[in-house]
Amino acid sequence: MAWTPRTAEILRAVAAYQLAQEALAAEFAARWAEALAAVEARELAGSLSELEAEYAAAIRESAAASYGLSVAFYRLVRALETGRVIGGPGYRPGASLGSLWADFNRATGKRTSSGPRERLDEDTRNPFPADAVERQARRVAETFRQQVADRVAARERERPARQGSAALDDPALIAWEREFAESLKTGSSGAGGMLVQDAGRDAVHTALQDDPGAIGYYRATDASPCYFCALMAARGAVYKSKRTAAFGAHPHCHCQAVPIFSRRYQLPDANARFARMWREFGGGSLADWRTHYTTT
Template sequence: MAAYQLAQQALAGEFAARWAEALAAVEARDLADSLTVLEAEYAAAIRESAAASRVLSVAFYRLVRALATGRVIGGPGYRPGASLGSLWADFNRATGKRTGTGPREPLPVDTRNPFPAEDIARETDRVEETFRHQVADRVAKHERERKGSAALDDAELVAWEREFLESLKTGSAGAGGMLVQDGGRDVIHTALQDDPGALGYYRKTDSSPCHFCALMASRGAVYKSKRTAAFGAHPHCHCQAVPIFSRRYQLPAENGRFSRMWRDFGGGSLADWRTYYSKTTKT
């Protein structure tokens, strides 16, 4: 569903806007002395948006499952007497848009809870590692380079600092946005593995995916197993896993197009595929 993907993308955008505002409040020369404050803001922004991503993914999974099977799954957010109408209402609330509605008759219930509990320690470690690589290490390197920038005139120095800040913002926002959406993607993947009624998923890309995401989408439906538990998202990636619960499903047209492109490619390295994909999508 496009509404789900757009809502997840919007959550990453909300994080990025909040983080950009925090960075804009600090001068480049003061970044090294502001890392503690910036890390706290980075972590808080990711945590809040990732929590919303998880709520959205639970509502999405429960709705898609009910539409395919006629049954509602338990777990967080489940309310006795849930119907397709109430599940649509939950999903609409999570996306902030009215995207659908349904009847109010209560659905049969599968009481199993396949949704994972929030792993705060793991998520904290991931945020700390991301901040260190994307911000702290880069700021330290920039500080060392600044000592050798005495030969730059004022205009060159301003341009150099501006370029660094923009690069820092882009890299850290992309990596943080991935963590935000991983909050929801992890919910989907864990639920798929723990829900006996789930068959697998397919990868729904955005309108202009990179070569890697197009390749992953070309596989079509991926049926669940330990081997397929990982999704393979990356910074600035807005792909989502759409769960499937029946053999009667329809892939988006893009997946079929990427599958045909892969067959026409004929095989080779990932670098070869990247070149082929770039040339093909530009024509």
């Protein structure tokens, strides 16, 4: 008997997945903000190795959760769309929609739905990349250097001239310190949050290339995406090709790749809304679109 894609359930899973990934980035950002707040602005330069260890640990833990969540999401959506379960990390023979929903609910920390216990057909292939701990560690080190270490070093070079003979409680000096601390936090938590979610985004994006059952993906955005992400979402499905372009996330972006396994997929309302805006816009440069998008 032909399988009918469980469209409404898939859309609920997509919404829950996007929010859960966004929450993982927020969880990382909160932990990192706490670590930063514990260090006086003047002490930053002397605390870089402790801060780097904290940054790396916070990203690593949230990234592992992001990866696990993405595998559970991919497997669930695939099963809802095709009636077939796929192998890889956490795969257990005898899976049902019920067990896949339970895995997904556990990964999101929220009960979104449930399903029957009937055993699904199985594809034991593992399309998922191994959890890229090492590659990720290199990206984290590089990001920390750019977003924190280099900026703190530049700041220290500037400090003597800036400080001059001013007292440590000089209001202008305090404002200068505070502004820097804020900008350091914004930059490093945006870049770190991107690394957290990339662990999951890369898992989905790689899996769909290696899964003959997947035909493409679309972009699920957060509640208020930037003009670029809205445009990517407006394009709808991106069908798989030999060289499917990179997903193209950016700091402070909570968009996720949603794999597609059937031509009978349905896009979230937001994607249809962006597509309508794009048609109304009628074409033009990216800068024109930006203006159109932000003023509509």
